[in-house]
Amino acid sequence: MAGRAVRFHLQTQRGSRDGPTPNHSIDMLIRKLESIARLSDEEKNAIGHLPVTVRPLNAGQDIVREKDRPSQCCLLLEGWACRYQILGKGKRQIFSFHIPGDIPDLQSLHLKVMDHSVCTQSQATVAFIPHEALLELTATFPGIAAILWRDTLVDGAVFREWMTGIGRRTALQAVAHLFCELYVKLEAVGLARDHAYRLPLTQADLGDALGLSNVHINRVLKELRGKGWITLHGGRLEINGWRELAHLCDFDPTYLHLERRAA
Amino acid sequence: MAGRAVRFHLQTQRGSRDGPTPNHSIDMLIRKLESIARLSDEEKNAIGHLPVTVRPLNAGQDIVREKDRPSQCCLLLEGWACRYQILGKGKRQIFSFHIPGDIPDLQSLHLKVMDHSVCTQSQATVAFIPHEALLELTATFPGIAAILWRDTLVDGAVFREWMTGIGRRTALQAVAHLFCELYVKLEAVGLARDHAYRLPLTQADLGDALGLSNVHINRVLKELRGKGWITLHGGRLEINGWRELAHLCDFDPTYLHLERRAA
């Protein structure tokens, strides 16, 4: 375990310590929800009273595992996470990457058994929220339920897009598409601009996400670098040829359903 | 268009005609929802008053298309449907197959723009339900909202499983896994037994679902037939070697989240 859990009840404590506090995490959640729909004061107040446990995590730590029956959801405050499944014979499929503001295991609210695992992809801070509290919140405020439901629907849309990436795009297009997707998602929450961002993924991670081998990912990256479209070094990606990259993979961000931008 | 639309208000008409009536469709919906959780009489009554339009469709007809902004959802009463997307250059990716009881475009309730299309895969009967009515229903009955939400979450779980099929399984395993999945889903709603079912899919459809060419699907089927594990002819599949097939692809139905079986 990477650090001590810190349990708070919201709005009874002020963040006098370093690092993300529960207040910070609730702000994150409210900002996230308001990026979709307006919240009433009553709704915000109810969210503010959610019991939250904040915990720092190291890279590569599982947050929930396949077969678990979790009793809480995790809100990612800092760092990246991914969802994945291990097949026999050491193969791995990564289903999604998650960035601050995401609730990667929101589905566990209604699907009792985990059919995959969630893992940190970098150092991270997560806020755990008990199912019980979330279920009560969504039962009381259908508007909040609708926003969270919508969030899982967007997840599904991204899964579909990845399916076409894996199934019907060339390796070059698949990598390009992933880079475009991640940029648009990060940019939307203010974590990237100027077509550059921190990318805490190894080539093996990229391969496991796109159904390719790490070796082949390496060659694809070499080609993209050779064309001068990307710079990737030390976990930082710069897209120097956005237009070309987006055109190569026919990138259309409709499926991300970013109707409004986060504040 | 394949036939006339028939508009009813539920429980005000009795099905004196041939074919599925709105009552039939509401029964289907209630049965579907009750396969997940018990419904109160009040909830059943509210569902019974949903306005529904029943329509027969031919095979290969689009129900909704990418870029559409639908104002209704469709409940599949008879026949199969699939969700898909066309890429440039004539490539197609199929995201899911749907069977009676499914609401393939339920996501449109909260995602305004379609990022893919839905198409009948055989002759089919569908019931259209206005978004307006569903939104009111879910706002009034959080329990019903939760069941429908859950349904879309299972969709997502199947998408993930398909991702691993396309990305990390061999062609043989991928086909085997799909056949197992479809059997379990059909069996759960009483549409299959004895490891056999009607499969209204061409080899090209299977290929587009699994990210393979129709030619290769053909060869894989030949191999599965050669092993004596399946019989596939005239749109009917018999799995003669269920154990072997399931073992080949390491089939684990957890991801289908069939906690209870439909009546």
Place this chain on the structure above:
DNA sequence: CGGGAGGTTGAAATCACTCAATTAGAGTGG
């Protein structure tokens, strides 16, 4: 008995994989 969609097969080409070795970088302890 024709027409058409779907199924089947062979041959050649291609994309991506595996294996194996080498290099680069980051972190650690002396």
Place this chain on the structure above:
DNA sequence: CCACTCTAATTGAGTGATTTCAACCTCCCG
């Protein structure tokens, strides 16, 4: 600051799975 170590990145060579192309067959339906 350097040697050591571990992980990740890189490269080459050989292999294998799957695609593409093209032809032919089969079955169903009107």
